[in-house]
Amino acid sequence: MATTVLPVGLIGGDRMDITYDEPDLSDQQQLFEHVISTFAQDSGVLRSKHGDRLIVLYGRGVAAVEVAPRGAVL
Numbered sequence: 127m128a129t130t131v132l133p134v135g136l137i138g139g140d141r142m143d144i145t146y147d148e149p150d151l152s153d154q155q156q157l158f159e160h161v162i163s164t165f166a167q168d169s170g171v172l173r174s175k176h177g178d179r180l181i182v183l184y185g186r187g188v189a190a191v192e193v194a195p196r197g198a199v200l
Contacts, residue, residue, distance in 0.1 A: 128157040132174075134183065135190035144174040144181065158193045165191065 129147035136142070151157050164170045170185030 128152055128154050130154055130157055132161065133192040134188055135192075137187050137189045142176055144176050144183065146172065146174040161191060161193075 127147055127149045128151040129145065131143055131145050133141060133143050146157070146161060148157055148160060151160060161172060164172050165183075165185035165188055167185060172183045172185075174181055174183060
């Protein structure tokens with residue numbers, strides 16, 4: 127099962143870190159591709175967690191998804 131924490135920027139300007147896991151995928155790169163392709167669809171919906179709360183993100187409300195580790199860009 128692949129699991130990752132994704133920093134997400136919403137259209138309203140808010141940011142949140144979500145935890146997303148997919149039991150059918152074993153590689154984190156495949157997981158990122160799945161998230162990107164889901165948000166690219168007109169009706170893209172991603173079921174994930176924010177802390178211990180279950181949330182649903184709609185692709186139309188997401189402005190950016192960060193898939194690289196945070197930190198200074200050198």
